[in-house]
Amino acid sequence: MLDNNQLLRFTTAGSVDDGKSTLIGRLLYDSKSIFEDQLEAIENTSKKKGHDGVDLALFTDGLRDEREQGITIDVAYRYFTTPKRKFIIADTPGHIQYTRNMVTGASTANAAIILVDARHGVIEQTKRHAFIASLLQIPHVIVCINKMDLVDFSEEVYNNVIAQFEEFSSKMLVRDVRFIPISALLGDNVVNRSENMAWYQGAPLLHTLETMHISSDINKVDARFPVQNILRPQSESFRDYRGYAGRVAGGIFRKGDEVTVMPSGFTSKIKTIDTFSGEVEEAFAPMSVSITLEDDIDISRGDMIVRSNNKPESLQDIEVMLCWLNNSPAKPRAKYTIKHTSNEQKAMIKEIIYKIDINTLNRGSEDIEIGMNDICKVKIRTTKPLLVDNYRENRTTGSIVLVDDATNETVAAGMIV
């Protein structure tokens, strides 16, 4: 099996000016992941802007420009490599649409870095990010208490932030939370150990990311393969090829495995598993492959290939924790398009069970209106059954998004509970 432990995906969250861009810049700069030519350009721009050193935020701002040119929709990805690991950062800007960006960037993340300004401590935004990270079941949360240089590198300030965070996080489910006092600007505890905070015994951020145990983060048990496309190449040499292309959403598929195609229920055996770089013996999440079967079965987009003795549920009424991501509020009983893996159906929000007060985590059920950034539990009814798992078991087959048909905008992301 390929070594999945090599690649770590993480997101950064924090409010505006907490220092996300600076932190990412510092991480790349000190780990020498910035290419020479980029560095030169940044140094020149920094000089022009009157900075003494390098303005690290420029580095991610360049990345933002890429996004604004429309290369990616909500989230920009940055890749970097150290001798120990490869990293993908989903860069999510701190302003206005933070929930939306976090949800889109975080769905496949191993870790979330939540930035806290040491001067301000835990604020509503921190709570929101932590709560979303727990909802999304991001396995590892690293709270970076930033701008420690502005509070005299005080251990007491750091401990206070931890206490504030823990008081709040005790009410939610996060498996692995760590705290690191940093100065993104000066580089303390980012890549290099801080000399200003000798009282801190833990590892700097990069080392923490490099050594984090992530191989148990993915579900290797429940084999799920949502079919995206049917491949029928026209060329002579592939005349009989009929492959089902998609991305493995859980578990491991091997040549010879007995599988069931849902919803039809037909069974067959895996004949081959093909990738761009040739045939493989097995496939696991999140590999993109094409599967061929021993038998000729009618399969279409939105169907799911699973192991015969381990199937998802087929449901038309689902309960979902919904993050509302749109400026226009939810319209109960209005029709939306629900997207689930490679499947699309019409759906309606039948009932709002409760809304969460982000400051207290209390549930309110009176007079509920769902607006931008709200998190609530709802009942949804779809026109045809979806093949779902509990989000807790599978982050891909357990999640949905709702799209407004009139505007074609994604209005909500949800986790099936």
Ligand SMILES: Nc1nc2c(ncn2[C@@H]2O[C@H](COP(=O)(O)OP(=O)(O)OP(=O)(O)O)[C@@H](O)[C@H]2O)c(=O)[nH]1
């Ligand atoms: N003193 C001090 N200033 C910092 C530190 N980290 C960031 N800053 C400053 O805080 C300001 C905001 O930093 P950014 O990196 O742009 O913060 P951000 O708003 O989270 O970034 P984006 O939302 O990603 O644009 C800048 O002026 C930084 O130089 C730090 O550790 N110490």
